[in-house]
Structures are given as C-alpha cells and as structure tokens.
Amino acid sequence: MDDTTLLMIPGPTTVPKRVLDAMSQPIINHRGAEYGEFLGETTAMMSEVFQTDNDSYLLTGSGTSAMETAVANIVEKGDKVINIVSGKFGERLQQLTEVFGGESIEITVPWGQAVDPAEVKRVVEENDDAKAVTLVHNESSTAVVNPIKEVGDIMKDYDTLFVVDTVSSLAGDTVKVDDFGLDICLTGSQKCIAAPPGMAAITIGDDAWNVIDNVDSPTYYLNLKKMKKSGDKVPPQTPYTPNVSMTYAMNEALSMVLEEGLDARIKRHHTGAEATRQAAKALGLELFAREGDYSNTLTAIKMPEGVTDDQLRGTMRNKYNIELAGGQDHLKGNIFRIGHMGITGLPELAATFTCLEMTLKEFGFDFDAGAGVAALEDVYLKNA
Numbered sequence: 001m002d003d004t005t006l007l008m009i010p011g012p013t014t015v016p017k018r019v020l021d022a023m024s025q026p027i028i029n030h031r032g033a034e035y036g037e038f039l040g041e042t043t044a045m046m047s048e049v050f051q052t053d054n055d056s057y058l059l060t061g062s063g064t065s066a067m068e069t070a071v072a073n074i075v076e077k078g079d080k081v082i083n084i085v086s087g088k089f090g091e092r093l094q095q096l097t098e099v100f101g102g103e104s105i106e107i108t109v110p111w112g113q114a115v116d117p118a119e120v121k122r123v124v125e126e127n128d129d130a131k132a133v134t135l136v137h138n139e140s141s142t143a144v145v146n147p148i149k150e151v152g153d154i155m156k157d158y159d160t161l162f163v164v165d166t167v168s169s170l171a172g173d174t175v176k177v178d179d180f181g182l183d184i185c186l187t188g189s190q191k192c193i194a195a196p197p198g199m200a201a202i203t204i205g206d207d208a209w210n211v212i213d214n215v216d217s218p219t220y221y222l223n224l225k226k227m228k229k230s231g232d233k234v235p236p237q238t239p240y241t242p243n244v245s246m247t248y249a250m251n252e253a254l255s256m257v258l259e260e261g262l263d264a265r266i267k268r269h270h271t272g273a274e275a276t277r278q279a280a281k282a283l284g285l286e287l288f289a290r291e292g293d294y295s296n297t298l299t300a301i302k303m304p305e306g307v308t309d310d311q312l313r314g315t316m317r318n319k320y321n322i323e324l325a326g327g328q329d330h331l332k333g334n335i336f337r338i339g340h341m342g343i344t345g346l347p348e349l350a351a352t353f354t355c356l357e358m359t360l361k362e363f364g365f366d367f368d369a370g371a372g373v374a375a376l377e378d379v380y381l382k383n384a
C-alpha cells in the first residue's frame, strides 16, 4: 500500500491532513495541567458527538477494547445477558459475555437483516432478570443498521441495561445516547470519526454506574471505576499513560465533526450510502442486506457470478490502488463491502465506481459504461 491508496473499506478510513498534522505536535507530560485540560476538552467533544450529558472516556485501544470494557465491568459469573447476534460484531459481544462468565441468551438474527424490536421485547420480558442487552448499531460484517432507537424505547420499561456498539456508526448515522436511552455506548476512532485506528471511547449513564459500582470486575487496565476516579480529577487524567498523539488526533477529528455539524455529516453519509446502492444496482449488482435494513456507512454487495473475490478485489487493489473489503466468515468470497465513512464523498465514490466498472468489464460483464457513475451523480444532484 502506498499513500495514494484509496481506502474504501469500513475502517480505517482516510484521515484528513489536519488530523495527521495535529498528531505531529510535541509529546507533553500526560500528568501536567496542559494535557489534562486538553483531555477534558476532547472528552467533552466526545460526549457532544454521543449526544449525551454523561461523561465519556477515551481508551488506548481499538474498538474491541471498548467492547471488552463494557462487558467486563458489568458482567459477573452467572449473570444473564441478552446478546443480539446478527453478524460478526454481535457475536463478539456474545463471546465477551461468555469470557467474563455470563450466561448468554442469544437473539439470533439472520445475517443481512436487522433485529425486530418486538422480538427483543419478548425476550426481555421472558428474562427480566437479565443484566443487559447488547446490540451492534451498525453491523459492519453485513452492512445492516439495527433499530437502536426503537429497542431503546422498549428498554426504558426495564431495569436491564442497554449496551450499544456504535463503532461503525457514530458521526455517520444517528446516535442519541440520552434520547434513545443507551446506558453504555462505545465507539472507535478509525471509522466515521476519521481519526487513525488505536483509540476507542465509551460513555456510561447513571443506571450503568449503579451496576458497575456493585460489580467486582476482574479487569485491571480496562477498569471503569479507575477510569472514573482519574477522569473526575480537575483537570481530568487517565489511570495509565494515554496515547498523547492519538488524543491530539481525536481532538482534531472531533472538531472537524462538530464544525461540519452532526446533522450535516449524517446527511452526507446517508447520501453516500444511497448513491452507492443506486450505482451498484445500475451495474446490475445485487445488495446483500435486506431492503430497508441498509447501513448508512457501508454497503455489502453480492459477488457477481463468474468472478472471484481475488479477481475483483485483487484487480481493484493491484491495478487501481483502491481497497475494498471482503466478506467475513461464511460470507467470505460471497460479498464485497464498500465503506463510505468519514470524509469519503463523491470524488472517492466516483473513482471507486469508475474502476469497479473497468474491473467488471475486464471480467466480461455487460452494462452501459458510466452507468454506475451516472447513478451516483443523480443521487448527489438530488441531495445537493
């Protein structure tokens, strides 16, 4: 990979120069007031993007570190947890539940579909002693968006905590932690926020703190009580040495999110998603997700018959310097995924579809040249 490679994968996404430049600032004392104030400013922006009055914490780790933090600080041996599993990342939250001794009650959702909130209500009602429900907002393995608002509305009637992974949706799709009643919400740096990989964030509501305070968590590095104790200092601190350069990156990336405006940024992501879907259809390609459940930050497309994953993504990579993502687990070779997250917009999508058309033509597919790009333009013109 060189620096002209276009990253059209569902994270990491292209990092704006402003963010890269911010990272090259000198490293300062992480226990000094200057860093503390900067950290406080950054976590306040994080809470603004989460749309919550709760405090947020930055973790030195990828999105999975925040998933583990969420589970490990609430689940004790034998606790029931309802895991909604509709893909790879839902499965990960279930595995974490089991790693920390929880008893997983699985709501199985076919890959490619979103969970039905009525099913969640039925299972929560049947298991009113469950400690938490886990849900991935935007299931990146299948390019499906789950209805966190509707599930959140249901969860408001129960004591069970609602834990939501927004790793591939925050700052690209609607996430309102307080309005939707999300007790714990977590995300990663490298997707819609458009910072480099390596930092995660988590925000915790009062009901979740009541649970956490009464759990003897086996965690050390990912211990939320320690994070809160340090975070409550004035100015705030982190329990252990933070990634100072990544804090600079997150501060700059979150500033860019807020400068653009959350609503405008989400609308831009929606337009990119709609344009991608229309362009794929214009080339005769089939979408993987069920209609109506489409993600707004990435699109999964069925591998066209007669082409292998190696041929399609290999040509895109080797000939055109464009990285697309493949399928995971049983979807390997059956789908490919296009990320349209972060700062990615029409120029990047136009390049991607131009080269995808060239690739498909090379493998003998028949469609009007330019049909995909024309469909993109159409959607962008309608949403201008």
Ligand SMILES: Cc1ncc(COP(=O)(O)O)c(C=O)c1O
Pocket: 010, 011, 062, 063, 064, 065, 067, 089, 136, 138, 139, 140, 141, 165, 166, 167, 168, 188
């Ligand atoms: C929805 C979702 N959750 C969690 C993760 C895990 O994040 P990371 O790979 O940063 O650990 C990902 C990464 O792709 C994701 O898309």
